[in-house]
Amino acid sequence: MRRILIDKRIKDMAADYVKDIQTVVGDVEACLRNLTEELKKQTTKIYVCTADNVNRYKGDEYQSVSKYVGKIAGHYDEINNLLPSQYDGVMSEIDGELGTIKVDEVLVKLRGKKKQPLYELIVDIMGYNKVRKEVLPQYVNKLEIKTCVYCNAQFAITTLIEDVREKIMLGKPGRPKKAIVIPRLGGYYEMDHNKPKSKYPYLCTNFYNLQPCCSSCNKRKLTRDLPFSIYYEEGDPDPAPLRFAISPQDVIDFHTKGKCKGIKPYLCDEANPTKRVRARKNGTLAERFNYIFDIDKIYAEHEDEVEELLWRNRIYTHGIVSATSSQFKDLQIEDFDFGRYILGTYPNREDALKRPLTAMKQDIWKQVKKDE
Ligand SMILES: [Zn+2]
Numbered sequence: 001m002r003r004i005l006i007d008k009r010i011k012d013m014a015a016d017y018v019k020d021i022q023t024v025v026g027d028v029e030a031c032l033r034n035l036t037e038e039l040k041k042q043t044t045k046i047y048v049c050t051a052d053n054v055n056r057y058k059g060d061e062y063q064s065v066s067k068y069v070g071k072i073a074g075h076y077d078e079i080n081n082l083l084p085s086q087y088d089g090v091m092s093e094i095d096g097e098l099g100t101i102k103v104d105e106v107l108v109k110l111r112g113k114k115k116q117p118l119y120e121l122i123v124d125i126m127g128y129n130k131v132r133k134e135v136l137p138q139y140v141n142k143l144e145i146k147t148c149v150y151c152n153a154q155f156a157i158t159t160l161i162e163d164v165r166e167k168i169m170l171g172k173p174g175r176p177k178k179a180i181v182i183p184r185l186g187g188y189y190e191m192d193h194n195k196p197k198s199k200y201p202y203l204c205t206n207f208y209n210l211q212p213c214c215s216s217c218n219k220r221k222l223t224r225d226l227p228f229s230i231y232y233e234e235g236d237p238d239p240a241p242l243r244f245a246i247s248p249q250d251v252i253d254f255h256t257k258g259k260c261k262g263i264k265p266y267l268c269d270e271a272n273p274t275k276r277v278r279a280r281k282n283g284t285l286a287e288r289f290n291y292i293f294d295i296d297k298i299y300a301e302h303e304d305e306v307e308e309l310l311w312r313n314r315i316y317t318h319g320i321v322s323a324t325s326s327q328f329k330d331l332q333i334e335d336f337d338f339g340r341y342i343l344g345t346y347p348n349r350e351d352a353l354k355r356p357l358t359a360m361k362q363d364i365w366k367q368v369k370k371d372e
Contacts, residue, residue: 013207040066041111046062133186147352154356187212190214195209217293227288230353265300279291
C-alpha cells in the first residue's frame, strides 16, 4: 500500500486536471448558486431522514441547507485541487452550516422534480460522472497507477477505448445511423472517493480524493472513512504506515533450512513491522485494512509468489549478482534493469503501483535480504 508524495509534478498535474474538468462540467459555480436560490423557495420541500424518523424540515432551518450549498459555491474555485491538509478547514466551514444535521440525511424535492438526496444533486451539478468518464483515466495513466491502490493485488488498467456514438444524419430521415468512433482513454477500475461523496459531496471531483481501485475493494469500502490516502504531503509524519512481512520464524527457517514453501505473507503496521494483526473495525491501520479489504486472506493465496521470490533470493547471492551484472550489461538490452529482473517486478518503492503484488515483494525481499 504505497503512497504518492504531492510534489511539484503532482501539484502541476492537479492544476492541469482542474483546467480539463472545466471543459466538461460547465459553469458549476453558477449552477450551485442557482440551487442555493431554489432551496430557499417555499415550493421546495426539504426532509431529514434519520434511521428512526422522517421529518419535514421547516422554517429557519431551510436556510442552513441553502447556506451549505452557498458555501460550496463560494469555495468552488479552489475545491478541485484543494490539498488534503486543507480539507479540515474547508470541511468544518461548509459542514458547519448544517449544524447537527448530516448531509446524507437530507432529501430535497424541488418543484416539478422527484425527491432525491441533496448529496446526489450536488454530485450531479459538479459533473462527477463526466469527469470520471472523460477526464480521470488520462490522469490515472499519467500517474502510472496500474493496480488497485488499496490491495495492490488486482490490476487497474487504463487503456485506449473506442467510444462509439451513433447519430442519425440530419435532414435524411430513414437513413441508417452513422456511427462515430471517438478514441479516448477508459479505465478498467472503479474510483473510490477517499472522503465518501455521500458525506462530502463537494469533494466528489477533488483530484486528491479520487483513488482508483478494484471493484472488490470499492464494494467493501463503501462509505467507510479510512484514514489512508494514496497521497501524502511533505512533512507527513507517517508517509509509509503499512508494510508486508513473513513471520520471523519463517525467515529463520528460510535462512537455515532453505524453507521457501507454504509461507504466507501478511500486512503489518510500520510501527510493529513483523507483528501479525487481526481484522478489527476500529483498530490500527493494518487491522482496519484487514477488516475492510481482507488483505491477509487475499495474500495468503499468493504463497507461490513468495516461494518464487525466496528462490530468487537464494540463487542471486551477492557474489552471483556482481559476477553476472557486467555480463548482462554486454547484452545491450535497452534500459535493462537488473534489480527488476531479479525481483521479477519493480524494485523501487515509488513504482509499486505499476504492477500487482509489488509492494509485498519489495517488503519481503528487504526483510529476508542478508548482507553477505
Ligand atoms: Zn483492491
